[in-house]
Amino acid sequence: MPHSLVLNLIPQSPIYPEFLTGRHLHALFLTLVSFVDKSLGDYLHSSNADKAFTLSPLQIQRQHKQHHHSLQFSHQKLIPADTPIWWRISLLDGTLFQKLAPLWLNLNPNHPWHLGSADLYITSIQGTPQSTQPWANACSYTQLYEQASDSDRTLNFNFATPVSFRQGGYDTVLPIKECVFNSLLSRWNKYSGIEISSIPIESIYPSAFDINTEVLSNYESKFIGCVGGISYRILGDIESTSIKQINALADFALYAGLGRKTTMGMGIVRRV
Structure with missing residues (x-):
């Protein structure tokens, strides 16, 4: 069963542009995986095969209504501390979702995740369709x-x-x-x-x-x-x-x- 999950995050300190590349976000995802299943994290890190997940760039949450047609895929400026941001992760394999379930079910908003020199906090995870967030969904x-x-x-x-x-x-x-x-x-x-x-x-x-x-x-x-x-x-x-x-x-x-x-x-x- 594929899932399209949107993680809402708050950085405690600025995130500098050099840490907003796909390479760093890929490493952050593997850190999330390894937190609940180290062997799975090691496997995803070492495997060259087509991987059962996709990652979006980090997106700054806008105050005005968003159409979400285009996403920000490069950052020339830092993201300031305390800026609400979101990150889309899709999982194509139901087994992968189940193995990561402890992360979603036991979400600790006080646990910091490191991206470069910044600490990020996951405030919520959306996994079903939202009128304001079309990138969240799940369907068998x-x-x-x-x-x-x-x-x-x-x-x-x-x-x-x-x-x-x-x-x-x-x-x-x-x-x-x-x-x-x-x-x-x-x-x-x-x-x-x-x-x-x-x-x-x-x-x-x-x-x-x-x-x-x-x-x-x-x-x-x-x-x-x-x-x-x-x-x-x-x-x-x-x-x-x-x-x-x-x-x-x-x-x-x-x-x-x-x-x-x-x-x-x-x-x-x-x-x-």
Whole structure:
């Protein structure tokens, strides 16, 4: 069962920009995991396999109404002490969620978590849909599949942080349909237990887009990715089962993310 969790946090001291990279947030997540299961934390740290979680960059909680279409994916300035912030963590594997359950169930708001020189306190965790927080959700794979439309031919995606794909040993930032839907299909088949053998990608066409490239710094490297909105249409005489499967994959994007470095803040996507 996939989960999209939003952690609300308060820093006790300023968080400086050099500690707001995906690399540092990845390390913070592994610290959370190791706190409740050290062997699992060690495994996630050492494993090079596709990992069953995604992480967003830290987001400053705005006072005015937020649309949450785009997320802040780079910080040029420090985040001051006592600034309410939130952090989205998605878990694609129900076993991973269960192993981390002690962290959510025995939340200690007085336990500091270190990010660089700053201490962070987790004040609350949201795991169900909220009118003010569309990034929080949970749904079983069976529900995702059963609730998917078998007639909706329009697929609108919001790329909230830079999206990049690996193709033949190189990176590509253009969200061509093969990259987008094969990325979703491979993660669905790995974690859902409901195999979708293939989808008619040749019947999916981009119909509208408002995208641009952005540069994201991580480690000593820079990654280029695509952000913005893109719509696809399912065209032609397609079986309703195939339309349902494609819609299930589109709904799954909230949890799975897209493309590369989703465990370091890239590829955070949702259907809109």
